[in-house]
Amino acid sequence: QVRLVESGGGLVQAGDSLRLSCAASGRTSSEYVMGWFRQAPGKDREFLGVINWSGSSTVYGEFLAGRFTISRDNAKNTVYLQMNSLKPEDTAVYYCAAKSTTYFGIALRAAPYDYWGQGTQVTVSL
Secondary structure (H helix, E strand, O other): OEEEEEEOOEEEEOOOOEEEEEEEEEOOOOOEEEEEEEEOOOOOOEEEEEEOOOOOOEEEOOOOOOOEEEEEEOOOOEEEEEEOOOOHHHOEEEEEEEEEOOOOOHHHHOOOOOEEOOOEEEEEEO
């Protein structure tokens, strides 16, 4: 069992930056990749990106255009989502997720994940 807790959300203005954190506990191991997703009201959940265990590889959603960056600190069992140049359309609940897999590639954009956090709200105002 893996427990994930997101933090760092809040209300910001357009153009601001924000860093979300996802703290993992429980049976964390090198077999888990960590992903970030978001869901806006009335919309489907959207894949943002995923990072491998070592932090050496990432796969991002196609629409991000370099505004978001995922990193991880395994000493702290924490994954981060750095978001820059935020826009009102980035308003959503942001989730982190863990997946047990030996594969790492673009198929993780649509793959099912094993564990999810409770989410953290990000609201971007004009």
